[in-house]
Amino acid sequence: MSDGAPPAVAAVDWGTTRMRVWLLDNGGNILGERRSDEGMLSAAGTGFEKVLERHLAELGAARDLPVIICGMAGARQGWLEAPYAQTPAALGEVLAGAVRIPGIARDVRIVPGISQNDKASPDVMRGEETQLAGIGTLRGPGTHTVCMPGTHSKWVQVSDGVVSGFGTWMTGELYSVIARESVLKHSLGGGALAFSSRSEAFAEAVREGLSDPAALTSRLFGIRAGSLLHKLASQDAAARLSGLLIGGEVASARLRFSVGGSPVILVGSGLMYDLYATALDAAGIASTQADADEAVRHGLFEAAKHCGMVH
Amino acid sequence: MSDGAPPAVAAVDWGTTRMRVWLLDNGGNILGERRSDEGMLSAAGTGFEKVLERHLAELGAARDLPVIICGMAGARQGWLEAPYAQTPAALGEVLAGAVRIPGIARDVRIVPGISQNDKASPDVMRGEETQLAGIGTLRGPGTHTVCMPGTHSKWVQVSDGVVSGFGTWMTGELYSVIARESVLKHSLGGGALAFSSRSEAFAEAVREGLSDPAALTSRLFGIRAGSLLHKLASQDAAARLSGLLIGGEVASARLRFSVGGSPVILVGSGLMYDLYATALDAAGIASTQADADEAVRHGLFEAAKHCGMVH
Numbered sequence A, B: 001m002s003d004g005a006p007p008a009v010a011a012v013d014w015g016t017t018r019m020r021v022w023l024l025d026n027g028g029n030i031l032g033e034r035r036s037d038e039g040m041l042s043a044a045g046t047g048f049e050k051v052l053e054r055h056l057a058e059l060g061a062a063r064d065l066p067v068i069i070c071g072m073a074g075a076r077q078g079w080l081e082a083p084y085a086q087t088p089a090a091l092g093e094v095l096a097g098a099v100r101i102p103g104i105a106r107d108v109r110i111v112p113g114i115s116q117n118d119k120a121s122p123d124v125m126r127g128e129e130t131q132l133a134g135i136g137t138l139r140g141p142g143t144h145t146v147c148m149p150g151t152h153s154k155w156v157q158v159s160d161g162v163v164s165g166f167g168t169w170m171t172g173e174l175y176s177v178i179a180r181e182s183v184l185k186h187s188l189g190g191g192a193l194a195f196s197s198r199s200e201a202f203a204e205a206v207r208e209g210l211s212d213p214a215a216l217t218s219r220l221f222g223i224r225a226g227s228l229l230h231k232l233a234s235q236d237a238a239a240r241l242s243g244l245l246i247g248g249e250v251a252s253a254r255l256r257f258s259v260g261g262s263p264v265i266l267v268g269s270g271l272m273y274d275l276y277a278t279a280l281d282a283a284g285i286a287s288t289q290a291d292a293d294e295a296v297r298h299g300l301f302e303a304a305k306h307c308g309m310v311h
Helices: A040-046 A048-058 A091-096 A128-133 A171-181 A200-211 A213-230 A234-256 A270-282 A292-306 B040-046 B048-058 B091-096 B128-133 B171-181 B200-211 B213-230 B234-256 B270-282 B292-306
Strands: A009-014 A019-024 A030-036 A067-071 A108-110 A114-116 A123-125 A143-148 A153-159 A162-169 A264-267 A287-290 B009-014 B019-024 B030-036 B067-071 B108-110 B114-116 B123-125 B143-148 B153-159 B162-169 B264-267 B287-290
Touching: A009 A292, A019 A048, A019 A292, A030 A048, A040 A048, A067 A128, A067 A292, A091 A128, A091 A162, A091 A292, A114 A162, A114 B213, A123 A162, A123 B213, A128 A143, A128 A153, A128 A292, A153 A234, A162 A234, A162 B213, A171 A234, A171 B171, A171 B213, A200 A213, A200 A234, A200 A270, A213 A234, A213 B114, A213 B123, A213 B162, A213 B171, A213 B213, A213 B234, A234 A270, A234 B213, A264 A270, A270 A287, A287 A292, B009 B292, B019 B048, B019 B292, B030 B048, B040 B048, B067 B128, B067 B292, B091 B128, B091 B162, B091 B292, B114 B162, B123 B162, B128 B143, B128 B153, B128 B292, B153 B234, B162 B234, B171 B234, B200 B213, B200 B234, B200 B270, B213 B234, B234 B270, B264 B270, B270 B287, B287 B292
Parallel strands: A009 A067, A067 A108, A143 A264, A264 A287, B009 B067, B067 B108, B143 B264, B264 B287
Antiparallel strands: A009 A019, A019 A030, A114 A123, A143 A153, A153 A162, B009 B019, B019 B030, B114 B123, B143 B153, B153 B162
């Protein structure tokens, strides 16, 4: 916290299902914070401006406080489409390209996502570009590989502050739909991630995913057979599903991106960070941690500076 | 149809969501047939005996006509658990091991499934063993690989009438849950298999699945990105999802089973057969067709003979 400095900008991370609002002073320090489930899907019904203004009012923000937003609020189904910057995309330019919402008094801008338009591996990100920009190392010289676990995990190559290429693995979403909707639901008992990164079942599945990622869709059924034949416990079944998917992701990403120079920057915290750190370690890939919340907040503050909202 | 021969046995293929009943004479010829949605899940509520007797009555079957059943009716959640035969499993012995339902007057027996109990690749089948037994080639000498597409695709190695090993790929179920429940639903528009096996999008995705099966969970997201960036049509998106999954299955199965001696026996009909035949062809694997309905009916009739129900 700063010593009584006034708010300089409101920073909003507005995802598909959740949003977070921070009030920041002109040094980027946190003066207030709100979290809500009013993500893009919900806010599209209520109205984005209405949702935002209510949170700002609760935080006591002035009527002319500028607002910088990243994430799905900038998608076609969002508040205003912020057209993608294309790879190779300089992070500074992406931030400076934030699009202003027209027709309202307050200065509200949305950071664009990044697209990769080549036909062989089309891909898109929205929100991750701001996290990347918030990791100081990535704005400096050198080539880095970043792993951003999540519903749609991203692996990103950044060279001298420029996003040169990236890929998305549907790891988190596949875990969720397979655990909830497939025959494996009978083996997983709800599918909660009720295991630790030190689970032997997770470690074993990671090794299998790393060594033979092509066998994924077959090994998945082995979880069901394992619970029928060997009474595989539900938490071990969940650990196996997670391990196979994460191990397979790491095996596939390391083939696609040059991994092995500087350590992979692993963006996350809590269990998800631990699981990926364990998997990277099993693959012999060195990694360093970057906190996701901090990264997006720093990135939003950088964007506010690039747009001239904060001086 | 035979010339007025009386029914010798009723043959029932009783799966998870559907059932079929045939009246057969002592040459295995069809005298009557019924299909229904009263699969195991539904019949477990209504009562298996009640459902069966109603269909037999509709077909005019005598009260003492014996009945042979295969499929999920023999699962733990089914009518009566028919414990798995274990690999290596001689098909003739599996059929002869059909379990009689106790406590009812009619002679009703359920063919057991087959399990593969090794810890590295635990697996189970119920119903497919009867299809396998119904394919004449497989009861004779020689080593054959069988591909049985479906919700849970099976690849089976059969040597001299003995199932030596098999694997399950969750191809059909993954297609369905990903098309209905994941972010790809926005790209697939319902997810119906509204494309032909001659679709160029399918062929291209099969080639990608065959050459780089490890990249599956990443290429899946490429379907979403492709529809956002390149306006990929929904039928092409569906064809890509199917092609990636089937191509990946074939790539993985060929690594696990010796494919290349005699042609793979591909069990199926209609679009599903065409899609797999196209994928096997793209992989340079020769195949011959076996009809799934005919195979299960022949297998059930063989089981009735092995159990002494038909002479």
